[in-house]
Amino acid sequence: MIFIRLMKMKQTHIVLFLISISLFNCKEPFEVESIDFLNAFVVESTITNELKQQEVSLTKTYALDSQTLEYENNADIWIEDSSGNNYSFSQNAEGIYLSNQEFQAIENRTYQLFITTQDGKQYSSTQVESTPISQITDLYAEFITKSNGEKGIQVFVDSDNENSEAQYFRYDYEETYMVVAPEWTPTDIKLENPRNDELGRLEFDIILSQRLEQERICYKTDLSIGINQTSTTDLEQNNIERYPIRFLNEDNGLSRDRYSILVTQYVQGLEAYTFYKMINDLGSSGNILSPSQPGFVSGNIKSFSNESEKVIGYFDVSTVDSKRIYFDYEDFIDSGMVQPPYLYTCNIVELNYNKPFPFNDRIPMYSSVVNFDYNYVNYNGLNYTLVNPECGDCTSVASNIKPDFWED
Secondary structure, eight states: OHHHHHHTSOOOOOEEEEEEOOTTOTTSOOEEEEEEOTTOEEEEEEEESSSBOOEEEEEEOOOTTOOOOEEOOSOEEEEEETTSOEEEEEEOTTSOEEESSOBOOOTTOEEEEEEEOTTSOEEEEOOEEOOOOOOOOEEEEEEEEOTTSOEEEEEEEEEEOTTOOOOEEEEEEEEEEEEEOTTOOSEEEEEEEEEEOTTSOEEEEEEEEEOSSOOSEEEEEEEOOSOEEEEOTTSSSSEEEEEEEEEEETTOGGGSSOEEEEEEEEEEOHHHHHHHHHHHHHOTTOOTTOTTOOOEEOOSEEESSOTTOOEEEEEEEEEEEEEEEEEOGGGGGGGTOOOOOOSSOOOEEEEESSSOTTSSOHHHHHIIIIITOOEEEEEOSSEEEEEOHHHHOGGGTSBSSOOTTOOO
């Protein structure tokens, strides 16, 4: 969820300003009032036309010296639609509330979110209507040179909406990339039985063995951060063409081996589009808690228990479409692309165990392997070559489990 990802970024600021905005007419002036932002209630939910368990997130803003997101537990949550259906939610182990049954947003219906917290506070959203359907026509990548001379791979999206009333769009993406440890070897190293000899000098046993796990090729997934929106209201045709989603500089190691991006398009209503756009305009990072942001945008969720309470977040109903593509740098060799560097810096060290004290490297060798998980690369009869785990064991930075969707 977008607000959870934004809120996990480090904060350095405790006071925001409340901006009272009419989401139905963004030309109206707004007033600014200072509020204490700590422990504010944060609600986020976007239900879609996908048949699935829908999600609601309830959190609180957290202390500035904490990186732990505080979830609002044991709340009573349900959604009502204009056809009289009621969908209740239960909290899972990760703190997110999931609908007890799968359902999907239906065109021309309105939906309303209701919340009662464990201490009896009540909240509700406005009634929100499902948006028109729009599909991603094409998702593709090109090697480009920007106006500033920067070169890299640009991912674009197209969406043909000539037969749709969809005009407001928000995009996010999930990128998955292969991590191939460049200094991997099939040999593992362990240092055992550390001891001091009769003169107090460090000794230990060096055990070389075959690795038991596949630790050369891994996969890592990152989610987009920030708000990416566009609109067709100022265009002659109701189409999205060559809209930039993700740019990978030619030196970005994500495309070194194999890269995949899943782009999701959310069709928004004017009110939701205005809400997210105002957040984005007020903070260049798209972070509603950004210290550079001069204000906080009030969404469509209000407190029944305390009308003056400021609630962060938005309840939205969107139609969605997703598309995935794969590529790596070799797909753009004809355009001048070369293999980018590895994602992590490799620190390769050669250490000698056998030299007499004080000329040997037993202490740094023991520390490198035992304390910093350095990996074995080679032994030439004199020196042991070791490398930091990021470059010798991909599981130190990613997962060696291939995703079900992955295509080689």
